[in-house]
Amino acid sequence: MAWRRERGDAAERRALAHLRRQGLRLLASNYQCRAGEIDLVMRDGAHLVFVEVRQRSNPRFGGALASVDAAKQRRLVATARHYLHTTGADAPARFDVVAIDAADTLQWIRDAFRADDAY
Known part of the structure; x- marks a missing residue:
């Protein structure tokens, strides 16, 4: 597992x-x-950006992007809310995904999903 x-x-x-x-x-x-x-957790201009990084070496189960399913999105949104509450950050926020596929291609999806979409 290491x-x-x-x-x-x-x-x-x-x-x-x-x-x-x-x-x-x-x-x-x-x-x-x-x-x-x-x-x-990053800053892009005025925006806070919560980034999920996914890597899959085998596309058999849909690849890296497909692994950010509704359940994962809900966990990310809940964690982001905790971050915002804990830090007192007051800025527009978005959720990005960086997916690295079996061919080692990196794809950055800005605004991959919305907090409202996760529920």
């Missing part, structure tokens, strides 16, 4: 480097609470 964590960490580092090149600024990584975990 290899999974190492692969996940490498995917998050790659996603972070890509997003920084696009001008986003890191605020927190691996933010955790009872509701779940958010891989990256």
